Amino acid sequence: MSSSDLVSIDGRRLGRRAQLTRRRLLDATAELLETTSILDLAVVDIARRVGSSPATFYQYFRDVEEAVLALSEEVGDELHELAGLLDVPWRGAAGLDAARSLVDGFIDYWDRHRAVLRTRNLAAQEGDRRFRLVRNRALGVITNRLSDKIAEARAAGRVSDGITPYAAAGALVAMMERMAAYHFEFEGRGVSRDAMVETMAHIVHQTVTGRRA
Template identity: 35%
Template sequence: MEGRSMLNKFVSGSVVLDTALHNQIGQKIGSKGLRTRQKLIETTIELLETHGLRDLSVADIARAASTSPATFYVYFEGVPEVLLAALEHVTQSTPELVKMAEENWSELGQQDRARRFVELYCAHWWRWRTVFRCRNLASEEGDIRFQEARRQSVAPLIEALTGQIMRAQSKGLVPDNLSPRASAGAILTLLERLAAVGPLTPEQPDMSFETLKDAAAYMVAALTVGR
């Protein structure tokens, strides 16, 4: 299953487990407990590929993880808290994306740089689409914990793109009446939607996921370097 290979990141070392975690009664979690907790996170996200966050039960997760609901409650208060735990290790602002957004695009072939940025963003979002999709739905339903998780996830990219736009404005390449931060937010809103639905876009003679990314890159370049 695709979800299983994706979730192997949690245990492969590319996502570091927090060894200072405590369980629901305040006890420090040992190595065996960390593995159990991580298995519950992996299983939950895998199940969320085919279940809604509000529809998934603790019993479903415990059964799929070959454990008991009682064991689940040792580590988590409920299903939403499992997703929040996963979000502590998955961000939209990856180091590679932030580094790219901080570079001076006006001196590096801006259109190619914008296209590469769009490509990387979409690939990363799609890889972790289950986590991001469920987070966004919970956020839009008014859960302030997921709203904050969403804000923190994009904050470094917002800052990097804001700086990019401000540099372009200082050179007269982008209109001064545009808010740099609002423009950065608009870019990420565009890319998030593109990343979520673009791969599902039916191929048409004049529109495909690739041509949508081309158009998005043009708009990103226009807002960041004025070209």
């Protein structure tokens, strides 16, 4: 959503000052989520964080969940740039390099927004349709492109007909997300980040292209 599309709860278009206030409230929400669950996070805590009042918060969001939903939509939009790695041919060594960049970038993405993404996913898993739609829309940017690449490779005879492109793409994205969410635990078991990226990149590359690097 562009800044010109932002409106207050009563439907008024936000001016520059109001946009900055809304931004500060969202940033404070993201910071507090690093140490507080969404169930325990109160509007007064967010308002106090920015030196404001709950009344100010309610000019922009109906509740804490709506603020977290807005954050989830924002961070989801960042995946468009990463998905651009799938818009070029994955041939030869350049293809494996693109797979590495995709996996490494996905981990970086999770590290930057861990608290928001963890909260989004938990809400989605617990049945909140709003958060599930936001999650699916964000990940779909990568899933759809992976599916297209796998379908292309299958049509060329490089990938088995037993592999359904969208199912394979969904499995790859689920693997990347799981690894990104818990890579610190893997590192605690002696598996370096570089090793995780390299392993996952080879899995993605071979599944997408049907070729061993």
